[in-house]
């Protein structure tokens with residue numbers, strides 16, 4: 001894996017992300033390139049996210065959204081550029097315990113005879129320690145309550161619906177009490193109750209000031225929370241700006257919103273490591 005830490009000089013390591021324009025960004029990505037299977041997937045991505053922002057990452061299928069977030073959590077290696085996360089260059093100095101990641105798929109848990117609680121507990125384990133914190137029971141129960149699955153905690157995760165399994169992964173991320181939450185299509189194909197539970201969870205997290213990067217195909221129930229949209233196309237950012245907001249209904253010919261009609265990727269469209277904490281076998 002390339003060590004991007006040696007090329008990163010944007011932010012002094014250990015700096016604390018704060019508020020205000022001069023504060024250290026939660027995420028600072030410059031010229032990021034990623035290759036997979038011998039092909040360039042990300043072609044020089046620039047992205048800055050400040051504390052408290054809720055950023056939706058959009059784009060058509062295959063535009064590179066998952067590759068970008070997987071690169072940010074070191075699930076796939078960067079091949080160029082610099083990335084700083086919570087003030088540290090991408091690598092072991094990043095405070096991974098302050099970051100929650102929800103992958104697109106259940107990954108390693110699929111087919112494994114683990115209970116809901118065991119999956120969530122795994123979110124408390126770090127890359128260098130398998131020891132649970134003393135208050136693990138309370139934290140696990142709180143995270144499961146947050147996603148409405150406390151009553152399922154002793155059930156095998158394989159017995160849950162796809163939407164419920166996704167909620168377990170969200171609880172696994174929340175149990176870390178993250179400052180930065182990265183989610184990859186958390187509501188794609190999930191049942192309505194799970195979508196509503198997710199929207200309630202996100203509303204509570206945003207109210208607490210958690211910074212969010214979420215891959216989405218459509219803003220849907222999260223539209224009111226999104227502060228910025230970033231659109232990828234062919235592995236590069238083609239739009240980075242305020243979330244489009246319809247002032248009148250979309251059927252109204254005089255409706256007013258900020259996205260370009262001619263470009264479907266700009267319409268209100270369509271939200272996981274060895275020495276890293278989120279290794280997924282998907």
Ligand SMILES: Nc1ncnc2c1ncn2[C@@H]1O[C@H](COP(=O)(O)OP(=O)(O)OP(=O)(O)O)[C@@H](O)[C@H]1O
Pocket residue numbers: 036037041059060061062063064065066067068
């Ligand atoms: N492990 C891999 N090896 C080779 N190519 C890959 C790999 N993973 C993804 N790709 C390719 O990278 C491109 C971007 O895929 P990615 O999953 O990042 O897109 P996406 O925008 O998240 O798509 P979707 O919306 O369908 O999830 C696609 O062309 C895909 O085929």
